[in-house]
Amino acid sequence: MSVAISVLALTITMLAHSASAAAISQSGRSVTNLAPTACSLFTPGEIASITGTRIRDGEPEAVPEGTECRFRSSDGDWVSIALGPIDAKTFAQYRRLLGAQAEMQSGVGDEAYFWGNVRIYVRVGTHALTMGFARNDQGDATTRAHLLALAKLGAPRLRP
Secondary structure, three states: OOHHHHHHHHHHHHHOOOHHHHHHHHHOOOOOOOOOOOOOOOOHHHHHHHHOOOEOOOEEEOOOOOEEEEEEEOOOOEEEEEEEEOOHHHHHHHHHHHHHHEEEOOOOOOEEEEEOOOEEEEEEOOEEEEEEEOOOOOOOHHHHHHHHHHHHHHHHHHOO
16 A cells, blocks of 8 residues: 555544544533634634745535645645544554654644654644645655644644
8 A cells, every 4th residue: 555545544544533532522522612623723814824825714625523624825735634533542553553654743732743744643632633735745844844833833722
């Protein structure tokens, strides 16, 4: 299986949570204290201030569980943001699937790791935040810095 297909399957699987993650998520939230959606976690202006490009309003994407949103930029690129429930054990299992390609990142959420320079996975409590850029060149240090800045901005917003 190619790396691209493996990562796509990993992202889809992270959003399709297990029954135990659903129970954790539902039991820890009241109706008045709901987590943001992928489209409401950031404003286009916040993303633009980090990336340096004009960003359009988010476009919700249909996913089986959680929420996903695509923010298109003026340069034809886009930022993809996905939110869904997850527990620490499941998050660690997904990280192990990537093996050496998963690079741990401290200082973001409860735990986080990069996959290359174009995708970051963050766990905050029972929430998974996955963000990436649609870039064919696998990004660069600037792309990675943009993802890290977005993750540091978004992760605290997932705390109850």
